[in-house]
Amino acid sequence: MTDKAADFWVITFPSVHHALRAEKVLAAAGIATTLIPIPRELGGSCEGLAARLAEGDVAAAAAVLTAAGVPMVKQGVRIKGKSIWR
Amino acid sequence: MAWVLIIATGVVFGLGAVLLVKAGNPGNYGFCAACHLRDIAGALGIHQVATLQYVRPEILGFVLGAFALAKTGGEFRPRGGSKPLVRFVLGALMVIGALVFLGCPLRGILRLAGGDLNGITGLAGFAFGVASGTVFLKGGFNLGRAHAYSGGTGRWAGYLAAAAALVLLVGVATHAAWLKFSAQGPGAQHAPMFFSLIAGLAAGGLAWRTRMCLSGGIRDFLLVRDTYLLKIYVVIFAAAVAGNLAFGTFKLGFAGQPLAHTAHLWNFLGLYLTGLAAVLAGGCPLRQLIMSGEGSTDAMFTVLGMLAGAGISHGLNAAASGAGVPVGGQIAVVAGIVVTAAIGLAFRETIAVAREA
Numbered sequence: 066m067t068d069k070a071a072d073f074w075v076i077t078f079p080s081v082h083h084a085l086r087a088e089k090v091l092a093a094a095g096i097a098t099t100l101i102p103i104p105r106e107l108g109g110s111c112e113g114l115a116a117r118l119a120e121g122d123v124a125a126a127a128a129v130l131t132a133a134g135v136p137m138v139k140q141g142v143r144i145k146g147k148s149i150w151r
Numbered sequence: 152m153a154w155v156l157i158i159a160t161g162v163v164f165g166l167g168a169v170l171l172v173k174a175g176n177p178g179n180y181g182f183c184a185a186c187h188l189r190d191i192a193g194a195l196g197i198h199q200v201a202t203l204q205y206v207r208p209e210i211l212g213f214v215l216g217a218f219a220l221a222k223t224g225g226e227f228r229p230r231g232g233s234k235p236l237v238r239f240v241l242g243a244l245m246v247i248g249a250l251v252f253l254g255c256p257l258r259g260i261l262r263l264a265g266g267d268l269n270g271i272t273g274l275a276g277f278a279f280g281v282a283s284g285t286v287f288l289k290g291g292f293n294l295g296r297a298h299a300y301s302g303g304t305g306r307w308a309g310y311l312a313a314a315a316a317l318v319l320l321v322g323v324a325t326h327a328a329w330l331k332f333s334a335q336g337p338g339a340q341h342a343p344m345f346f347s348l349i350a351g352l353a354a355g356g357l358a359w360r361t362r363m364c365l366s367g368g369i370r371d372f373l374l375v376r377d378t379y380l381l382k383i384y385v386v387i388f389a390a391a392v393a394g395n396l397a398f399g400t401f402k403l404g405f406a407g408q409p410l411a412h413t414a415h416l417w418n419f420l421g422l423y424l425t426g427l428a429a430v431l432a433g434g435c436p437l438r439q440l441i442m443s444g445e446g447s448t449d450a451m452f453t454v455l456g457m458l459a460g461a462g463i464s465h466g467l468n469a470a471a472s473g474a475g476v477p478v479g480g481q482i483a484v485v486a487g488i489v490v491t492a493a494i495g496l497a498f499r500e501t502i503a504v505a506r507e508a
Binding site: 079080081082085099100101102105114138 | 285288289290291292293295296362367371374375377379499500
């Protein structure tokens with residue numbers, strides 16, 4: 066179960082299509098991730114999805130996605146769990 | 152914190168809508184991002200239907216409420232450049248569909264909460280439209296990233312929507328000669344200006360804070376099973392039902408509902424078009440107004456498209472009325488679905504998948 070109060074890290078993508086592709090690539094690489102709506106801390110836009118990751122997985126995830134040709138917008142932004150109300 | 156905002160937003164929209172009707176707005180017409188904008192289009196002379204001309208302060212409040220909170224919270228971000236002309240077209244199509252149903256998805260919920268069962272067919276169409284739109288998203292649909300305007304004239308462009316809302320507010324408050332005011336019909340039925348404005352400001356501020364959007368809510372549920380946005384609409388529905396029951400304005404049935412018709416197929420397809428176009432534009436009509444207030448020029452172009460859509464709809468006799476949906480409206484909806492689907496196909500971005508060595 067995800068601890069909603071804990072900080073987490075996200076990678077964001079140019080589109081929903083890219084986020085869905087990233088989810089498959091990361092799953093194939095054995096990196097645990099969950100797709101979530103883009104946290105409001107990252108901008109007012111609500112059009113996209115972000116990959117939620119554990120801190121230790123961010124670098125590996127970015128490397129795997131780069132190798133797979135999945136473009137990213139922001140890599141490993143820390144989101145404060147306690148400030149998240151959604 | 153999440154539940155406080157969800158409940159506050161739901162109550163302000165749901166109960167607020169009922170109170171606005173009690174104070175003078177037409178039935179089940181407390182808030183509507185499409186029809187109210189259509190009335191504004193009439194006041195500006197974009198269409199010539201004499202009974203649908205009034206600058207609805209609720210809409211101005213949405214934009215100004217979002218602007219005020221975004222600005223004071225340091226989250227006002229002038230941005231744009233993500234295919235504004237395509238967004239203009241999508242905005243027009245959203246409203247053409249909504250004016251066949253006679254309401255945006257928010258009014259669909261408010262109509263249902265007033266006992267108008269035609270809301271069911273309309274909202275079902277909207278949900279199917281959003282579901283169809285997510286197929287395009289999964290297929291690579293992308294209008295490109297918006298760019299932040301950090302300096303120069305672009306930065307000031309982010310203020311245009313709020314400035315326009317302020318000018319219109321002065322116009323309606325002073326009964327300006329450059330605006331049209333209906334003498335009869337739905338356009339002449341409205342709550343006192345300051346009540347409408349305060350309701351709009353409160354609703355707009357909360358909609359900005361929660362990023363409330365029905366197309367976004369359905370999209371997020373379908374894609375990642377996130378229910379946050381949908382919870383707001385459940386509370387809106389509950390608050391509006393409670394308000395209608397308390398004030399005796401709840402009337403269950405399909406026939407004889409205010410500003411509504413019973414052409415089920417066209418109720419469905421009208422909001423299907425709105426839902427499909429909303430997903431591709433990145434938000435429902437209400438959300439576009441909110442984003443335009445917080446500095447998105449892309450959303451502002453979508454809102455301008457929505458105003459144009461209202462003009463096209465009434466100019467070509469494509470808007471529905473209580474009597475039903477004219478042939479022009481039926482053709483417009485079908486053509487609109489085809490055009491929107493074509494946009495969904497045309498703006499796909501593919502990923503060059505790296506091959507293993």
